[in-house]
Amino acid sequence: MDLIAALESLVGDLETGCGRASSLAALEELRVDFLGRKGKLASIMSSLSSLPPAERPAVGQKANSVKERLNALFEARKAELEAQKEAEALARFDPTTPGRAPWQGTLHPTTLVTEEICAVFRHLGFDIASGPEVENDYYNFEALNMPPEHPARDMQDTLYIDERTLMRTHTSPVQVRTMLGRKPPLAVIAPGKVYRRDSDLTHTPMFHQIEGLMVGEGISMAHLRGTLTAFVRAVFGGHTNVRFRPSFFPFTEPSAEVDISCCICGGAGHVNGEPCRVCKTTGWVEILGCGMVDPAVFASAGYPEDVSGFAFGMGVERVAMLKYGIGDLRMFFENDVRFLGQFAG
Numbered sequence: 001m002d003l004i005a006a007l008e009s010l011v012g013d014l015e016t017g018c019g020r021a022s023s024l025a026a027l028e029e030l031r032v033d034f035l036g037r038k039g040k041l042a043s044i045m046s047s048l049s050s051l052p053p054a055e056r057p058a059v060g061q062k063a064n065s066v067k068e069r070l071n072a073l074f075e076a077r078k079a080e081l082e083a084q085k086e087a088e089a090l091a092r093f094d095p096t097t098p099g100r101a102p103w104q105g106t107l108h109p110t111t112l113v114t115e116e117i118c119a120v121f122r123h124l125g126f127d128i129a130s131g132p133e134v135e136n137d138y139y140n141f142e143a144l145n146m147p148p149e150h151p152a153r154d155m156q157d158t159l160y161i162d163e164r165t166l167m168r169t170h171t172s173p174v175q176v177r178t179m180l181g182r183k184p185p186l187a188v189i190a191p192g193k194v195y196r197r198d199s200d201l202t203h204t205p206m207f208h209q210i211e212g213l214m215v216g217e218g219i220s221m222a223h224l225r226g227t228l229t230a231f232v233r234a235v236f237g238g239h240t241n242v243r244f245r246p247s248f249f250p251f252t253e254p255s256a257e258v259d260i261s262c263c264i265c266g267g268a269g270h271v272n273g274e275p276c277r278v279c280k281t282t283g284w285v286e287i288l289g290c291g292m293v294d295p296a297v298f299a300s301a302g303y304p305e306d307v308s309g310f311a312f313g314m315g316v317e318r319v320a321m322l323k324y325g326i327g328d329l330r331m332f333f334e335n336d337v338r339f340l341g342q343f344a345g
């Protein structure tokens with residue numbers, strides 16, 4: 001067959017094919033069929049070598065110009081099909097569809113509860129105080145009536161940095177630091193992180209406490225009880241009751257642990273006939289430790305003997321668990337946004 005004629009017929013064939021190709025995929029198949037390595041053009045070119053050498057240049061030139069035209073045909077149809085595809089997509093696009101709302105973060109429940117508690121105490125006239133998390137043995141223990149070798153030091157599994165330096169095990173050192181810097185009368189609360197070498201279902205190596213301290217002339221256990229009752233009712237609701245149980249802390253005398261009537265069963269011990277899992281049917285749950293500041297602590301602060309005062313300390317995660325009925329302490333530290341997002345105000 002005449003190679004020149006065969007080359008020319010390729011142009012017409014591709015024109016027809018392009019007209020029929022209605023998708024980019026079909027067009028690509030066509031391109032491979034005509035212009036690919038094993039395509040129609042390539043197979044004509046392979047018979048070039050069988051021609052007498054004198055005829056080869058003319059056929060070669062023809063082949064080049066046919067190749068250019070094939071490419072041009074192909075590119076033109078491709079542009080057409082692409083434009084068509086875009087027009088179809090645009091026709092489907094509905095500009096009135098509402099956009100996706102940006103994801104909004106929320107405050108952590110520990111932060112929310114800390115802020116709520118601080119707001120209640122600010123309302124009662126307390127100032128906010130703070131102290132370092134890396135603390136001296138002196139402020140964490142000694143000034144709080146726990147000299148070296150005092151057995152009460154074992155109550156708190158301490159993380160030591162060196163012999164005299166530790167991660168504070170409670171917020172009580174802020175009591176001492178506050179008294180060293182201020183004269184009575186005063187009322188402060190100190191929220192912050194505390195650390196203990198402890199980790200299981202109900203203990204985490206870091207948790208949050210809020211310390212309270214009120215010092216002045218004639219401050220008594222009655223003021224302590226009144227203050228804590230007001231706090232508990234503001235945070236847990238006006239019907240919540242408070243009960244003091246005698247306890248021991250080296251830095252308070254007398255000392256007490258405070259229970260509140262269970263906020264899950266309302267103090268009844270049962271919910272819908274089932275035993276209450278939060279208070280274990282007792283109707284009460286422990287919420288904090290407190291007491292009248294021990295004279296030995298006033299002495300470390302250089303305070304006169306005629307002042308008196310009370311102090312208390314509570315765990316923020318514990319308050320949040322009771323308030324929201326959260327059963328697992330670990331949820332506060334896992335940062336699962338499905339959990340955290342439920343507390344947005």
Ligand code: PHE
Nearest residue numbers: 170172249289290311312313
């Ligand atoms: N610091 C004590 C604790 O962490 C709590 C407490 C504070 C008790 C103030 C009495 C007075 O267990």
